[in-house]
Amino acid sequence: MGVDFVISFRASKATSLSKKQTREEARKAETQYTRLLETLTYGGLKAVGRRGDSLGHILIFISCPDKLVQNLIVRERQSDFLSGLPVTPITNDSLSESLSLAPSDRLRLVHAYITSIHSDGGLGVTPGTSEWDLVESIFCLHDKQFNEQWIHAWTTSKVATVSDNRIRDQFGESVALYFSFLDSYTRALVLPAMVGISFYYFGTSYSPIYSALTVLWSIGFVEWWRVRERLISLRFGVRGSFRVEKRRAQYDPKFSWWKRELRMLASVPVILAFAALLSALMTGIFVFEAFVTQLYTGPGHKFISFSPTIIFVILVPRLVAVFQLCAQYFTQWENHAHHSSHNASLTLKTFIFTALVAYLGLALSAFIYVPFGEGLMRIVQLWLFDGTVPHTGSQMNANLTDAPEAPRKANFWDIDASHAETKLNPGRLKDQMFAYTVTNQIINTFVEIGLPYVLRKVSAFRTKKSNSTSGSGSSSGKKKVVFEDEKVKGGQAENDLLEQARAEAALPEYDIFGDYSEMVIQFGYVALWSTIWPLAPVMALLNNVLELRSDAFKITVHERRPTPVRTDTIGPWLEALAFLSWLAALTNSALVYLFCPREHSQCTSPDFNGTESAIERVHRHLVATAGKEGIDGIWGEHGKGLGATKELLVMALLVALVASHGYLLVRAVMRHIMERLLWKGSEEVKEREREERMVKEVFLKGLGGSVEVDLDGRGVENEKVMNRDSVVDGGVGFWDHDEGLEEINRISKEA
Template identity: 45%
Template sequence: GKRGQTSGQVLVFVQAPTPRLVRLVQQERYHDFLRGLPSTELIARRSSARLSPADRLRIVYEFVTSSLHAGGLGVVPGSKVWPRIESVFALHDRQFNDMWMHSWTHRGQIGFGIGNVELDKIKDQAPVALYFAFLSSYTHSLMYTAGLGIVFYILRMPYSVIYSFLLVLWSIFFVEFWRIRERELSIRWGTRGSFRVERRRAQYVDMNSGEAMFSWWERDARILASLPVILVFVVALAAILTGIFMFEAFVTQLYTGPGQRIISFSPTLLFVALVPRLLGLYQSYAVRLTNWENHAHQSTYDASLTLKTFALSAIVAYLGLALSAFVYVPFGEQLMAGVARTLFRTSAVVNERAARAADFMNGTNAGADAAAAAASGLGKGGSKGGMRKVWASGAETDPARLQNQMFAYTVTNQVVNTFTEVGLPFITRKIEEMRAVRKTGASLVGSAAAAGSGGAAANARAGVTSASASASSISTSASTTAGSSTGAGAGKRHGKRVVFEDEEFGEKAERAFLEGVRHEAALPEYTLFTDYSEMVTQFGYVSLWSTIWPLAPVMALLNNWLELRGDALKITTHCRRSIPFRTDTIGPWLDTLSFIAWLSALTNAALVYLFHPAVFPSPSSSSSSSSGFTTGTALDGSPSSPSAFSALFTPSTPHTPATLLLPALLLALTASHAHALARMAVRHVLERAAWRGSREAREAEEAEREVKRMCLRSLGVDGVEGEVGRETSERDGALDSVDRKNEDDPTGFWTRDEGIDEIQKAAKDT
């Protein structure tokens, strides 16, 4: 063990000797074979010396953290058995990281994707490699929608039927294409079917007997029992966001009294004060509920937690656009008038009560007269003692609100996210270095800088670290940080750096290595949830709402070019090294993409119906010139007020939500059925065009046959699938001749061959 970064923290380095590593590799191969892993990639390896560093890390990590029932040590951070283990992490391979980051500057890597050769370099980190493959495929597919978006933007054709149809078709095609793409990559990387050999979680136990048994219906019952809790948070979040939306869209537009500028910022302040707190509270409950569900495997645990977390993230991302598209724009004038009447009436009542209180105190009726005058004139203030006007009576809705929201979501938010992921850690690191220098003094500048470079995380972590210097090395150096939580500041990431006297007698290389380990121990853990969530949310903006502003795919394409490089920098610099494990899919994110693709058919159909009257003309289109709907200019320079509503919202032709939204709902349901048919057609075509007969499909079939051949050969069976050698043929021929001689054939039916005589006779005749 070595001293950690803070007082009471210990770094425990664990080394896996060669015999232990060889046994672990053999156990994994046997386990893979028994579980039917349809790949010979691991079986073909005859020596542990050929294992990659990532495979060594994975094998040792699984042995350390697996449950005792699964043959592991059961060392799990935060568990009851190991309460002082804070975290488990692997050390970065700095040489590989530098080489990988340098490859991004090559001419072949300046495009919008990553080739198979570059992906193969990180294939041993299967989850990370699969994420970059997904991001690359998604970015490539955006090039087509970006081209379409530019064309329809130049033609000034938002809410186009053609664009919306192609958008829905693109979303279906991408989801089905990625379904095949991840299958190909799993075969290429030897991880196909890895879910069959997944180890049980150490936290998985039967609450009644203490054994590793838990029936499926108990887990499903717990999942159903957690739904009411999730619904409560969903309703609460939707209510808060709707209230903030109404306040921002209507109240701030109507208020003209004192502190108007402050009131205009109040929706943002309310969002910052309420929404993150509610999401944080929900996240804690989501983790507790997922733990209570007692999942046997980490993949199902992560899938359950991912769906719970992303559900509320999607509400935050899309609810504002949904309210603007289906509430604010169609019924904004009516809602504005209703809110104005409510505010004016409330203001008049408050003024009247204040005036009566003043009369009671002064014994006069002057206050009542002023209140009556203010109420009758809605605050127009003609008299000297009249009430000051605080509510505007002529406020109008913003016709370009949808386009402005799309610009904010697809441009502003993405720029902020990129800066937060890539740029902000450098700034916080520099600030921490400056603070450390001030505290420790000039003599400890070097050590303070190393201790202060831990990033912007809040709590210190320490754990079991596995590292390997090279691929040829058999032993895996693993390190464990067992943090003692004594002291108030023991768990803080940037606690006071403790310097011990014997450190100065250590080797220079060792001190540098330990400083690097302490630096990595202070870094936050890397999780794929944030990156996948960002990309899936962006996919939703493009497929669900880009018909509003056709340049949204272009902005997404440019952002993803930076995202590819920013994520690589973040993984290698700002986060700990992720623990490798075998996986063959992106998990619940594929189901989420499928759901968004289905939802895009509904939203695009409804938006085209509501905002494109050339396709669905309104009965009152002749009265569009007398509409009370306010016109404006959108981001593309075209009139932004939907002409459908110019015809719908007139004083002579009032429309209720039922008469307007019911046809849109019926059209959306029709689009849902059309989406199901289109998905089946696209899947059928892609399966035959991109999968059947492909190199990966043939490799998968050959791998399964090879496993069976090896099994039969180990049993001494020759001539598998017609592979008969010369010796086998001669032996079989000799046996056949002996059998024919010994065979009882009194009639000579089997020994007399007249066919040869007939053939020779026919040859002579010709």
């Protein structure tokens, strides 16, 4: 039936209102609904309303005539030409091809026309604004035939058979760029996966060679993708599309640029405060889980180990949710002109929390628990016992005799220092890596694919139960009769369309942020922490092979069809990848410095000839001092543990500094190589240059004739241009004689 978009219009809220309030809401809805239809029809669109899935819910179906689509094409190409984007010359033949326009281009043009502000040539119908507060959303319907073909191609063919152009033609450049990134990243994981398998079976953890190769791979992939996305944008014809992006309806054009910058700076202290609060919370949970629960032997000690997980599930998601609300408020307050800059600002704010939740637990285990676990366990025993931790059972009995409160504490806490080492989990880091790279990814796949089915079944069961308990009520009965009448009036085709629209209106909107975030966080696990467990790249590769299919299935089944958006980059996620590759250089160098076994030749240098490492020295002082001198002896002004710890921190800082400078050097070399290999002289660049020249030639011809000039300076007809000076005083013109050959002949004569 040629439906381009559907507007979800909610005339009444679900909350119970008085009769007076209900009438006022109905009058307001009638006024806004009438104005909405008038706006759409006045703009040249076809619009008609149908009942939705509940009382007061209306679905407005919109269709754009072909003549209006042609006008939108001309307007966009003119705007692209003025902004320097690659365009096809506008001719009568190109306009006649608008009927065969890619579905994503047609939907993007119509959506931009409906939602963009009046000054940008649109109708200004934007959900969420005060003018259209009853408009819930604007969405396009799925193409079921394409979805079936797409899923069939993913499930029965190789990855390479699903081209980016097919995805781009259906869902737009934004979704196509994501799948291209996911495909490229999956293929790039083959190299670290092969290296990881080799080092897992034939090497050791914390290998300097493996860590160096991983860092080089991460830098190389980021710089390779930096060029790759530019080539894709040239192939899609959207290079520089941000220059023609429509402005947001919420944007205030009178707002000064420096006010926006100040507001962005104002959000920094809030972000840091939330980050500090989250870090403190997760550190407290870590200490409680790693140390306190291991020492508690009182009532319910078998169940106390579950308490850290319960605390994490209850507190951390709530804190993250509060931060996201604050981040959305600050981003809205910053008054960004375009959706791309608005989303980029929100993405960077949110990614900080996402990265902290993902990596802080591993960082605490790697840099606190594993190197200093036994010493810290004895310090915790000191805090619990309020004194010096005895080394043996006889010493502890003597102390318990002197302290009247000791027997009661000893019944609840294991304060025997000889048990400290047995309380530690030597495989904690590898267990965490397995949980993050295997267990969590399985859970995420179920949440994306399986959980929506469960939720829909539960919702259908509740609806059926509610209808059965309400009986043959007046409202439900009328609703059913109306739907049956619609089947008779519009026929089976209209009935199928209404059922599809009502079903898809209940689906959530596709949010590409979650998919990018999942892949970037996974990249961080591989680049930063896979030296702990070299099989992490293998698990990431297997997950991504499935992720390519599951994301396609999720888009076509569990979520609304994405509204096409023109973009030429993955945006702030590229900067996040670059930051993680830099952090990988620091983290891997620190992990190798701390944990690489010194008896291995690859970790040994003349400085370590037969001596203990800095971390081993700190560990020895912590363990020894905790049993003899107490906390003051460890962290006091002259404490041995304090001096060894300072030495460790200084060395770690130097290692990180060297790694950071090495990263900058390697990145510069990688970027230069990628530019030369992939960008210079590529087919995409040559095609762009040919298109630019063709468009300029057409433009010059349209100005009333052009003269093509050859490289030899002659005209098209190869007419020789003779420039002659007039003869003055009977002399010879300047351009009529040459003295060069005469001067050369003089040289031979003089010889």
